[in-house]
Amino acid sequence: MRIQKSQLSAQAYDEEVYKVPRHWATNILKKAGVSVEISGVEHLPIGPVLFISNHEGNFDIPVLIAHVPKPFGFLSKVEVKKIPFISDWMEEMNCVFIDRTNRKNALQSIHDSVERLQQGHSLLLFPEGTRSKGNGVQPFKSGFIRIAERANVPIVPIAIYGTSHIMEQNNNHIVPAHVKIQLLPYVELSQQPSEWLLADIQNQIEQAVAQLKGDL
Template identity: 30%
Template sequence: MENWPKRKGCVMVANHQSNFDPLLVLSVNDYSLYAPLGFIAKEELKKSHLARRFIFLIDVLFIDRNNPRTAITTFQEAKELIRIPRTMMIFPEGTRSHQQEMQEFKAGAFNMAYQSYVPIIPVTIINSYQIFDRKYKGKKDIHLIFHKVIEPSEFIKLSTDVLSKQVFNITLIVKLKRTLI
């Protein structure tokens, strides 16, 4: 948690294993210390009966994955929220993996950080896929790791492809170490 900037807007980037991931991060957000969390989510969540009740209680901006151009407008709105300040979270895999293995990060997800010129916090979520999997009974060993902040001056000259791979590797290395322990 010491890597989460205090009362400052930023972009949080995490792998995505289950529907429970946003709730995990929300549950550790101490609003007296850190900017409230907002999320970038797929448009389809508006139609989900369960998610719809929740997403309108917090800042959630939507992207239509069938029309990637909507991301431009969404990231502009996110930029305004970050200035309030908000921590805007995005899951650059684009979908849940439902397993320990991560999928490639989509480079476009990092445009929000470039447009806002704010720090990026890479986050590794470990074992959240076990929450809804019946074969993992009893105690679940779930971890959130907030990595060292990447300042805008460190990534602004990188392409989104390079930054995407860099953040993917940061989150993946810790996952590999954790599974070997």
């Protein structure tokens, strides 16, 4: 049964909807033998945020859904909308679907992302645009800066290390692995010129990933 948004605040609605995907993600990780350690939860502000994370592998999403305490939607390829049940729950989670082959649709996805954030829902973006598969953090695309500026929400950088060990570095065979997540202090856009943000946030995440890698 669909939950009526009008009956709940954005935060309460997200917490209710998130019970199913969080349960799903937790079971996926358990069956795969994945252990996860998270730090920096104290950095999470109240209200909607734009999470910006490096993108190691396919397990990034279930790891973050299961362990980041603030519910979020995320950007996904439009092809996922063809998958029954999963696409329904993604829509309930306020995910945004993007067709990168269609410029008009890509611009619409920016508008949709801003709208979700302004409505009080948090979002997760992977600004690398593709999985690094453990081969270092790739250059960030700048679209997330415009989204955060237009929505006027803080950015929470996330560093994640170890998800590529589960699948991508094993010829796509799933094996047990240990993953570390670090939530970094949130960034208010008014704190520095926007042209500095892209390099600054990427640098923060790269340094945190290197530290996590050394700690494992």
